[in-house]
Amino acid sequence: xxxxxxxxxxxxxxxxxxxxxxxxxxxxxxxxxxxxxxxxxxxxxxxxxxxxxxxxxxxxxxxxxxxxxxxxxxxxxxxxxxxxxxxxxxxxxxxxxxxxxxxxxxxxxxxxxxxxxxxxxxxxxxxxxxxxxxxxxxxxxxxxxxxxxxxxxxxxxxxxxxxxxxxxxxxxxxxxxxxxxxxxxxxxxxxxxxxxxxxxxxxxxxxxxxxxxxxxxxxxxxxxxxxxxxxxxxxxxxxxxxxxxxxxxxxxxxxxxxxxxxxxxxxxxxxxxxxxxxxxxxxxxxxxxxxxxxxxxxxxxxxxxxxxxxxxxxxxxxxxxxxxxxxxxxxxxxxxxxxxxxxxxxxxxxxxxxxxxxxxxxxxxxxxxxxxxxxxxxxxxxxxxx
Ligand SMILES: *Cc1c(COP(=O)(O)O)cnc(C)c1O
Numbered sequence: 001x002x003x004x005x006x007x008x009x010x011x012x013x014x015x016x017x018x019x020x021x022x023x024x025x026x027x028x029x030x031x032x033x034x035x036x037x038x039x040x041x042x043x044x045x046x047x048x049x050x051x052x053x054x055x056x057x058x059x060x061x062x063x064x065x066x067x068x069x070x071x072x073x074x075x076x077x078x079x080x081x082x083x084x085x086x087x088x089x090x091x092x093x094x095x096x097x098x099x100x101x102x103x104x105x106x107x108x109x110x111x112x113x114x115x116x117x118x119x120x121x122x123x124x125x126x127x128x129x130x131x132x133x134x135x136x137x138x139x140x141x142x143x144x145x146x147x148x149x150x151x152x153x154x155x156x157x158x159x160x161x162x163x164x165x166x167x168x169x170x171x172x173x174x175x176x177x178x179x180x181x182x183x184x185x186x187x188x189x190x191x192x193x194x195x196x197x198x199x200x201x202x203x204x205x206x207x208x209x210x211x212x213x214x215x216x217x218x219x220x221x222x223x224x225x226x227x228x229x230x231x232x233x234x235x236x237x238x239x240x241x242x243x244x245x246x247x248x249x250x251x252x253x254x255x256x257x258x259x260x261x262x263x264x265x266x267x268x269x270x271x272x273x274x275x276x277x278x279x280x281x282x283x284x285x286x287x288x289x290x291x292x293x294x295x296x297x298x299x300x301x302x303x304x305x306x307x308x309x310x311x312x313x314x315x316x317x318x319x320x321x322x323x324x325x326x327x328x329x330x331x332x333x334x335x336x337x338x339x340x341x342x343x344x345x346x347x348x349x350x351x352x353x354x355x356x357x358x359x360x361x362x363x364x365x366x367x368x369x370x371x372x373x374x375x376x377x378x379x380x381x382x383x384x385x386x
Pocket of ligand 1: 037129208210237240245249
């Protein structure tokens with residue numbers, strides 16, 4: 001056998017994975033990192049001390065497997081979510097309605113493992129989160145890419161028709177959407193949950209509220225609709241507003257039967273004792289960790305206004321990032337900003353760049369860098385003379 005032939009067969013990767021790159025934004029050591037929608041504010045010394053003490057206590061038990069059902073954490077997450085349902089709708093989220101895993105990416109992969117699979121399909125509406133098709137690929141689920149309107153909003157009649165046509169068992173619906181920041185229209189949850197319940201096997205509708213805490217005042221969370229829709233799943237994460245991306249903790253709220261179904265596919269002890277301890281300690285500091293959300297929202301709205309004043313198109317955003325363009329050569333703009341020490345994200349439809357909202361100082365650095373790049377004339381917008 002020739003060397004070339006054995007190289008082609010090794011390792012024995014699934015045919016459809018050959019030549020694919022792993023997902024992920026470039027991790028570069030740059031002063032101003034505005035590329036993965038993290039909360040720019042780290043924990044206070046008191047919060048760090050509490051987390052460290054919780055980890056120390058967990059460390060004394062590390063010869064044993066952790067609580068497989070993470071009961072204490074589920075209870076604490078349920079109490080946290082109830083803050084979005086009790087005042088407005090008068091019900092509490094119960095611990096048996098909560099499921100958690102190592103990031104909401106893992107939560108959603110588990111949903112596809114349980115409810116997708118060969119002969120079934122999953123649907124979302126593009127442009128949207130680029131990990132969704134990967135969950136489908138990895139679980140051998142057919143991927144159907146539905147469409148949004150030109151302004152990135154979702155037309156509910158069109159969305160409903162796409163659900164009824166393809167009969168997905170999983171609909172993935174971020175609100176606010178990534179990378180555009182677009183909020184869902186208020187009736188979307190009811191319309192799409194009813195559509196997905198109208199065929200056999202029926203579909204679950206996953207409202208991915210990774211950026212839910214950044215939504216505008218008065219906008220309800222999909223959590224409020226849980227009692228009406230047994231096929232509704234609301235996914236959340238501690239990675240964004242909660243300022244805990246490094247801990248890897250995502251979770252969902254849904255009908256307890258959905259949580260029970262996921263327990264069939266989860267790996268045993270998937271949430272380590274250390275992860276559980278860190279998340280529990282962080283939840284005790286929720287007011288502090290979420291304390292900058294209002295400021296970040298103000299900073300976001302300021303950034304949208306400023307970019308529009310610079311003549312750019314900017315998508316309306318309810319999240320902690322802004323999609324702007326349209327650049328004739330977005331990669332060149334990304335590169336030029338990088339040379340000024342500012343890392344943004346090359347994502348979304350051709351011509352657009354996504355900028356996460358940082359501290360006021362980081363945003364000032366971004367604006368200065370952006371002005372310089374524009375003045376250098378190497379970053380023309382589409383239709384502009386270079
Ligand atoms: C960041 C993000 C997530 C969260 O990822 P984690 O795995 O929880 O860190 C989920 N959905 C969307 C749309 C995101 O942008």
